[in-house]
Amino acid sequence: MDEQQTLDLGTVIILGTMGMIILAMGVVVFFFIYQRRMIAKQNELTMLELQHQKELMGAVIQTKELEQRRIALELHDDVGSTLTAIKFSVSSFTIGDKDKELLNNNLADAIQKVRRISNDLLPSILEELGLITAVKSLIKTLNDNKTVNYVFESFGEQIRHPKDVELACYRVLQELLNNILKYAHATEVRVEIVLSQSGLVVIVTDDGDGFVPEDHTNHERPSLGLKNIESRIQQIKGEITYEKRLPKGTKVLIDWKRHE
Amino acid sequence: MILLSIISLFTILLPSGMVFYQWKSTDIATRPIRLLLIITLILDSIIYYYFITGQNKNNMFLFHVFTFLEMILLILYFRSFFRQNWIRRMFFVLLLLFSVMVVLNIFYWESLDDFPSIPRTIECVVVMILSILFFINLFQQSTVSSLMRYNHFWLVSGLLLFFAGTFFMNIVGSLVINKNDLGFNVYDIHSFLNIFLNIIYTIALWMSSRRLISAQ
Ligand SMILES: Nc1ncnc2c1ncn2[C@@H]1O[C@H](COP(=O)(O)OP(=O)(O)OP(=O)(O)O)[C@@H](O)[C@H]1O
Ligand SMILES: [Mg+2]
Numbered sequence: 001m002d003e004q005q006t007l008d009l010g011t012v013i014i015l016g017t018m019g020m021i022i023l024a025m026g027v028v029v030f031f032f033i034y035q036r037r038m039i040a041k042q043n044e045l046t047m048l049e050l051q052h053q054k055e056l057m058g059a060v061i062q063t064k065e066l067e068q069r070r071i072a073l074e075l076h077d078d079v080g081s082t083l084t085a086i087k088f089s090v091s092s093f094t095i096g097d098k099d100k101e102l103l104n105n106n107l108a109d110a111i112q113k114v115r116r117i118s119n120d121l122l123p124s125i126l127e128e129l130g131l132i133t134a135v136k137s138l139i140k141t142l143n144d145n146k147t148v149n150y151v152f153e154s155f156g157e158q159i160r161h162p163k164d165v166e167l168a169c170y171r172v173l174q175e176l177l178n179n180i181l182k183y184a185h186a187t188e189v190r191v192e193i194v195l196s197q198s199g200l201v202v203i204v205t206d207d208g209d210g211f212v213p214e215d216h217t218n219h220e221r222p223s224l225g226l227k228n229i230e231s232r233i234q235q236i237k238g239e240i241t242y243e244k245r246l247p248k249g250t251k252v253l254i255d256w257k258r259h260e
Numbered sequence: 261m262i263l264l265s266i267i268s269l270f271t272i273l274l275p276s277g278m279v280f281y282q283w284k285s286t287d288i289a290t291r292p293i294r295l296l297l298i299i300t301l302i303l304d305s306i307i308y309y310y311f312i313t314g315q316n317k318n319n320m321f322l323f324h325v326f327t328f329l330e331m332i333l334l335i336l337y338f339r340s341f342f343r344q345n346w347i348r349r350m351f352f353v354l355l356l357l358f359s360v361m362v363v364l365n366i367f368y369w370e371s372l373d374d375f376p377s378i379p380r381t382i383e384c385v386v387v388m389i390l391s392i393l394f395f396i397n398l399f400q401q402s403t404v405s406s407l408m409r410y411n412h413f414w415l416v417s418g419l420l421l422f423f424a425g426t427f428f429m430n431i432v433g434s435l436v437i438n439k440n441d442l443g444f445n446v447y448d449i450h451s452f453l454n455i456f457l458n459i460i461y462t463i464a465l466w467m468s469s470r471r472l473i474s475a476q
Pocket of ligand 1: 179180182183184208209210211216223224225226227250
């Protein structure tokens with residue numbers, strides 16, 4: 001009788017122990033799976049957020065482009081034509097020749113400025129004559145600034161790519177050159193464009209301080225330029241790479257391919 | 261199966277060897293565990309010495325000491341994962357309560373010559389609860405992205421399994437230790453669990469030395 005009881009106790013203990021071990025394993029496995037799911041969900045959420053941010057950025061750029069277009073047209077058609085009208089009516093004024101000439105010069109200057117601004121906002125030359133010509137003209141105006149020497153070269157075929165691609169490249173180039181002027185302390189900047197049926201490549205090299213976006217992580221002041229560049233390149237499904245050059249300077253390469 | 265017990269005793273050499281190998285480790289989180297392993301090594305050596313020299317001395321007082329030290333170090337280990345002040349204070353209270361309980365137990369219930377069934381059972385329950393709290397805490401922080409590469413996940417899982425497995429044995433203490441019922445000895449299970457825990461200790465320490473973890 002006594003023998004029987006201890007035997008039973010032993011069995012209970014062994015079974016109980018097994019039960020506990022299985023339970024503990026269950027707990028570990030449960031937490032493991034649960035945690036995995038949670039991480040996956042979290043990743044998905046951040047991905048969605050990122051995607052959303054990108055879309056927002058794209059929308060902002062689009063709106064900005066539309067707004068610029070509106071202002072440019074307004075400037076050109078409204079202010080510009082008003083100024084031109086005034087210029088023509090000056091000849092009928094009864095004032096001295098000298099005053100007339102001064103007025104004429106000032107007016108011509110104003111018209112010129114309005115044209116330049118509206119062209120900056122909406123590079124009509126880009127739409128009409130294409131990327132190469134537009135960049136050539138951009139470089140020419142930039143070369144009026146004597147501290148930096150800009151060189152432009154184009155290679156490949158004389159073809160046109162979709163409007164949005166050309167515009168994106170042009171805007172990115174504007175921002176890149178702007179940044180170089182502002183921060184790089186460069187003396188010579190080269191812009192090269194290679195056009196082909198399969199796509200286009202834009203290369204900007206300078207001999208300045210050298211810069212890659214990863215360097216710029218302290219955002220003590222708002223800066224949109226680099227983000228805009230990334231967003232625009234993403235929208236046309238292109239690629240942009242920054243690279244420090246030896247001994248000094250930066251090389252930026254924009255690569256876009258047709259039918260990706 | 262005496263042989264299995266001896267093998268089980270010897271497996272402490274693995275994790276404690278790891279402790280000596282990375283003696284200069286500055287990993288604070290595993291410090292209580294490393295200390296525990298050295299203590300275990302010393303006590304296991306004494307037990308082995310008694311066994312070898314055939315001294316049939318009662319060595320139960322070693323279990324009392326070991327249980328006390330083990331519980332204290334494990335509480336300290338788990339405590340390091342919690343940041344909230346009140347929880348940290350609770351750990352301290354727990355530590356005090358356990359110490360008082362161990363002393364009272366020796367005087368009133370289980371003397372130094374008896375198996376310390378009460379402290380060991382309480383220790384099992386405490387470790388199981390703390391393990392689950394550790395897991396819950398891990399979720400709330402969700403700073404660890406890969407559990408497989410997180411050494412403390414291994415450690416706590418191992419501890420949970422070991423203490424859940426030895427729970428029933430500790431309740432009855434040495435009563436049935438040598439009864440052969442389902443074809444194997446209850447103590448064999450203990451030996452297996454002990455070997456398992458020592459392997460987990462080794463893996464976890466090895467991982468922390470490899471810096472595979474993203475420390476909290
Ligand atoms: N070519 C460069 N050489 C050195 N530093 C640069 C260069 N381009 C950008 N940077 C650094 O990166 C930062 C971010 O540039 P970003 O174009 O985003 O902002 P920004 O030009 O200051 O402002 P925004 O373009 O919005 O008017 C700049 O403040 C500058 O410190
Ligand atoms: Mg900028």
